[in-house]
Amino acid sequence: MGYYRILWDGMICYGKNEPFSLSFIDDNMHKQFFLSSTDKKIAGVCGGIAEYFDIDSLLVRVGFIVLAFGFGGGLLAYIILWLLAPTK
Numbered sequence: 001m002g003y004y005r006i007l008w009d010g011m012i013c014y015g016k017n018e019p020f021s022l023s024f025i026d027d028n029m030h031k032q033f034f035l036s037s038t039d040k041k042i043a044g045v046c047g048g049i050a051e052y053f054d055i056d057s058l059l060v061r062v063g064f065i066v067l068a069f070g071f072g073g074g075l076l077a078y079i080i081l082w083l084l085a086p087t088k
Contacts, residue, residue: 034088043082 036047039057046064050057067074 033085035082035085037088043078044087045078045081045085048085049081 031052033052034048035044036051036057037044039047039050041047041061046060047057049060064074064078067077
């Protein structure tokens with residue numbers, strides 16, 4: 001017989017009569033930001049952010065443009081991420 005177990009984050013998992021394992025959670029916790037090597041226009045910063053958050057890179061690029069022209073911080077943030085972020 002199987003059983004349902006509600007995890008601490010609200011997820012429900014179904015399992016057999018075996019010891020409880022959090023291995024599927026460990027896979028998601030090792031997520032790291034990298035500069036994108038496939039989705040890049042200049043340095044891969046926007047593509048890397050899009051891959052990390054699993055969103056469209058066009059949204060990230062538009063966000064950086066709005067920050068650059070609206071507040072002036074977009075270009076500085078882009079350069080800092082370009083220098084500090086590792087490549088894959």
